[in-house]
Amino acid sequence: MSILLIFENKNPDPWYKLLKEKLPGGTIEVYPDVKDASLVDFIVCWKPKKDIFNKYPNVKVVQSVGASIDHITNSQTLQPNTVVTRIVDTKLTQDMWEFLVAVVLGELKNTSLYMAQQKEKKWKQHRYASFKDVTVTILGLGSIGGYVAQNFSDFGFKVKGWSNSKKQLSGVTSFHGKEGFKDCLRDTNFLINLLPLTKDTRDILNADILGSLATSAFLINVGRGEHLVEEDLLQLLNSSRLSGALLDVFREEPLPEKHPFWEHGKIKITPHVASLTNIESAAEQVIENYRNFLNKKTLVNVVSLKKGY
Numbered sequence: 001m002s003i004l005l006i007f008e009n010k011n012p013d014p015w016y017k018l019l020k021e022k023l024p025g026g027t028i029e030v031y032p033d034v035k036d037a038s039l040v041d042f043i044v045c046w047k048p049k050k051d052i053f054n055k056y057p058n059v060k061v062v063q064s065v066g067a068s069i070d071h072i073t074n075s076q077t078l079q080p081n082t083v084v085t086r087i088v089d090t091k092l093t094q095d096m097w098e099f100l101v102a103v104v105l106g107e108l109k110n111t112s113l114y115m116a117q118q119k120e121k122k123w124k125q126h127r128y129a130s131f132k133d134v135t136v137t138i139l140g141l142g143s144i145g146g147y148v149a150q151n152f153s154d155f156g157f158k159v160k161g162w163s164n165s166k167k168q169l170s171g172v173t174s175f176h177g178k179e180g181f182k183d184c185l186r187d188t189n190f191l192i193n194l195l196p197l198t199k200d201t202r203d204i205l206n207a208d209i210l211g212s213l214a215t216s217a218f219l220i221n222v223g224r225g226e227h228l229v230e231e232d233l234l235q236l237l238n239s240s241r242l243s244g245a246l247l248d249v250f251r252e253e254p255l256p257e258k259h260p261f262w263e264h265g266k267i268k269i270t271p272h273v274a275s276l277t278n279i280e281s282a283a284e285q286v287i288e289n290y291r292n293f294l295n296k297k298t299l300v301n302v303v304s305l306k307k308g309y
């Protein structure tokens with residue numbers, strides 16, 4: 001029995017150190033240094049390279065070290081009974097809320113505009129909207145989106161949210177399913193995408209959907225790059241149908257140097273940092289799951305492979 005860490009674009013060393021310390025008797029290896037591939041039964045991973053799991057025929061559990069699992073389901077063919085788990089962490093959720101409120105308040109209070117004016121020594125005042133007159137719509141009311149929606153509501157914004165199943169969140173007008181989607185988008189000033197990437201949500205941020213928002217709405221994509229149809233966004237920004245976008249996630253990461261987003265005046269880019277996994281608290285969940293696995297107990301934060309999240 002052994003745990004194998006497979007990390008791309010992420011340093012496995014602190015994870016290895018922590019797991020080794022907390023599971024002193026366990027065999028923990030870091031890809032590609034594996035003694036016996038047949039003994040690997042628990043993979044801990046981030047963005048594994050295509051079909052890499054095929055080398056390990058006896059894997060029973062795959063643990064994502066992030067909130068999402070699309071990096072696994074899009075790159076691997078999983079054995080029918082493999083259990084896939086993810087991280088659900090209050091710190092991750094809180095950090096996401098803090099990031100999003102900073103973005104929305106910055107936009108509402110024109111901070112970028114004033115910084116640009118300062119460079120030109122230009123003294124020009126602009127009016128701002130009050131929270132109570134601004135509609136923030138959250139796509140995805142899961143462990144992160146639900147919390148974010150309630151907090152925006154507590155601040156006094158008008159808040160709408162969209163999910164697969166109906167939700168009851170105080171202060172949040174909730175819509176669900178395909179039939180509720182367009183109503184949810186109407187009058188939206190800030191659209192925040194917190195959906196998981198699945199076959200149903202890929203390319204969901206397209207011209208039709210983004211064109212249903214209020215005029216001059218602002219898009220914040222912290223879900224996944226593949227949610228967004230990039231050409232559609234550029235077109236809507238260039239025609240001033242949308243006022244701007246903050247993008248934290250991209251189809252290709254790091255965003256290629258020649259990508260048109262880098263120099264677009266209405267696009268703000270952050271390098272997939274809206275909320276970063278906290279190694280200490282996430283490792284606790286990995287350890288709990290490994291112990292549960294060894295003791296044949298139910299694992300925590302298991303995802304539905306059928307739903308894709």
Ligand code: NDP
Pocket residue numbers: 067068069092096139140141142143144145146162163164165166177194195196197198200201222223224248249272273274275276309
């Ligand atoms: P959850 O799985 O807890 O929630 C997903 C939500 O999306 C649920 O409310 C679900 O509905 C809804 N949903 C899924 N598919 C559909 C659909 N087809 N139509 C309508 N609603 C749908 O995920 P989390 O809140 O933990 O995380 C959400 C995403 O945030 C992650 O998948 C990841 O992509 C992103 N993320 C980004 C980070 C960053 O730094 N940029 C950091 C962390 C997460 P229901 O509740 O009915 O099932």
